[in-house]
Amino acid sequence: MTDTLPWPIEDIAAWMPAWKATGFFLATFVLEDVAAVGAGLLLATGAISWPVAFASCFLGIWIGDAGLYALARFGGRNWFERSSFKKFSPRVARCEEWFAERGALVLIFSRCVPGARLPTYLASGFLRVPLPRFLAITGAAAMVWTCLVLWLTQKLGAQALHWVNAYRHGGLILLGAGIGFFALFQLIRCAAANWDLRQFTLSLERWRHWEFWPAWLFYPPVGVYCVWLAIKHRSLTVPTAANPGIFAGGMVGESKMATLENLMQTSRDFTAAAALVNGTTFEARLRSLEEIRARLDLQFPFILKPDLGQRGSGVKLIRTQAQAEDYLRDFRVPLLAQRYAPGPFEVGIFYYRLPHEPRGKIFSITEKIFPVLVGDGRHTILELIHRDARARLVARTYLKRLAARAHEVLPAGEPLKLVETGNHAQGCIFRDGRELWSPELEECIDDISRKVDGFFIGRYDLRYSHEEDLRSGKNFQIVELNGAAAEATNIYDARNSLWSAYRTLFQQWRLVFAIDAENRRRGFAPAKLLAVWHTWREYTRMAATYPAAD
Numbered sequence: 001m002t003d004t005l006p007w008p009i010e011d012i013a014a015w016m017p018a019w020k021a022t023g024f025f026l027a028t029f030v031l032e033d034v035a036a037v038g039a040g041l042l043l044a045t046g047a048i049s050w051p052v053a054f055a056s057c058f059l060g061i062w063i064g065d066a067g068l069y070a071l072a073r074f075g076g077r078n079w080f081e082r083s084s085f086k087k088f089s090p091r092v093a094r095c096e097e098w099f100a101e102r103g104a105l106v107l108i109f110s111r112c113v114p115g116a117r118l119p120t121y122l123a124s125g126f127l128r129v130p131l132p133r134f135l136a137i138t139g140a141a142a143m144v145w146t147c148l149v150l151w152l153t154q155k156l157g158a159q160a161l162h163w164v165n166a167y168r169h170g171g172l173i174l175l176g177a178g179i180g181f182f183a184l185f186q187l188i189r190c191a192a193a194n195w196d197l198r199q200f201t202l203s204l205e206r207w208r209h210w211e212f213w214p215a216w217l218f219y220p221p222v223g224v225y226c227v228w229l230a231i232k233h234r235s236l237t238v239p240t241a242a243n244p245g246i247f248a249g250g251m252v253g254e255s256k257m258a259t260l261e262n263l264m265q266t267s268r269d270f271t272a273a274a275a276l277v278n279g280t281t282f283e284a285r286l287r288s289l290e291e292i293r294a295r296l297d298l299q300f301p302f303i304l305k306p307d308l309g310q311r312g313s314g315v316k317l318i319r320t321q322a323q324a325e326d327y328l329r330d331f332r333v334p335l336l337a338q339r340y341a342p343g344p345f346e347v348g349i350f351y352y353r354l355p356h357e358p359r360g361k362i363f364s365i366t367e368k369i370f371p372v373l374v375g376d377g378r379h380t381i382l383e384l385i386h387r388d389a390r391a392r393l394v395a396r397t398y399l400k401r402l403a404a405r406a407h408e409v410l411p412a413g414e415p416l417k418l419v420e421t422g423n424h425a426q427g428c429i430f431r432d433g434r435e436l437w438s439p440e441l442e443e444c445i446d447d448i449s450r451k452v453d454g455f456f457i458g459r460y461d462l463r464y465s466h467e468e469d470l471r472s473g474k475n476f477q478i479v480e481l482n483g484a485a486a487e488a489t490n491i492y493d494a495r496n497s498l499w500s501a502y503r504t505l506f507q508q509w510r511l512v513f514a515i516d517a518e519n520r521r522r523g524f525a526p527a528k529l530l531a532v533w534h535t536w537r538e539y540t541r542m543a544a545t546y547p548a549a550d
Helices: 009-027 032-045 050-082 084-112 117-126 131-156 159-192 197-207 220-232 256-266 282-296 321-330 381-387 391-401 439-451 467-472 498-521 529-543
Strands: 274-277 302-306 316-318 335-339 345-352 361-369 372-374 415-417 429-432 457-464 477-482
Touching (some): 050 131, 084 117, 256 477, 274 282, 345 467, 361 439, 372 381, 439 467
Antiparallel strands (some): 361 429, 457 477
């Protein structure tokens, strides 16, 4: 044993202000007022300087405000534009006009009312308040508020903490009462306007199941954890070097055809053949499709889907020539045709390999179950969906796909498959499929993966006919390979708790960032953040035009 420290005391002391600043900066993302009070108490004892206390608290608060704005502006609003709620666009437009006139006062007022900041800043982003205006108002308000809290705490000491708690509790009670009265008012309006209360009840029921939560509610903890991982790995960019062989590592904007071409060259027997449909006019694209069908011997049914896509958007099972022509006529973005792998079973296999290791591993397996209704000769498809305990929670998605048949009565015993796409967002049921793992399957997936240039982590979607085919790793068809942004979708098993889902995602993203960091050390450059941003914006614009998926 030795009494010496690994670092000199003076070096540790030199870094203490930075560690304190970082601590308060991160704490503002959890409880910003409490973080500011804590910094003020250290000011009172002389343990921290005013510049460090102010800068860390102010920047944390301001960046957190901007994060909420961005989440609603570029996530919530884009989702709204693609969802069935778009029919409420006229009301949203009126709200935008109202907020444009009174937004400055509302933003300033919300800074002083506990619990009001979150909904106000989300509303600002959703209603498209100009970003410079939002940043200027919230920045000025945060600056004044931070100075006030720090000064009062420094002067009053620990007593300020009790006042802050009383202030927060009283404000939250008032805010809760206001929300309650607002909700009651909306219910009365719904009843008065003869709205479909069944849909309202279903919406409440969906909120009880976290697997159906909207992205803006579910993903913030994952986003915060990824920010921490970025700081830990000293990278201010998203982990786009995790898969150097895929555009942006597979975070956004990667071509499905590019990865499928790689797989068809290296593992043809395991890959559902596909080709990119060329041409800018309907006639040219139709000729290209006919050439692809002849060359690949694509018989009906086959798949048409966008080359850039996520969450199963725009995927269509084409059964007739008329369906193919309608799809080509309505679709204006790059797309591909692919041989249909009938399965009937499908799994998602999340794989990873650390760059310094010779072999990779299967991280998770998701078993995908395609829900089926069975007719009774008495009830319509609409009624059958609402009579099913789970299907009614996804009724809006199913009925968007089956709108023309909603009031059709299925004959007794006739089955109706509700979804063809193995995607949770499209209504597919996910189950943890860990029991399907086998050494032979892992070895096969690893062999396929190591042949894909620059691929280290992502998810395969594949179809198979028999469980033994999958376990033996000898007979299945890969329909897609997704990169670093893909999820270990076994989290959406309804038997999982919310915490277990976050635990799995945190572990997954630790692997993504670790692989990205090692690849960067090996000389692979990450994609430019601005380029990734523009690609994401372009994708969201295109995705809004995609037709309903099968």
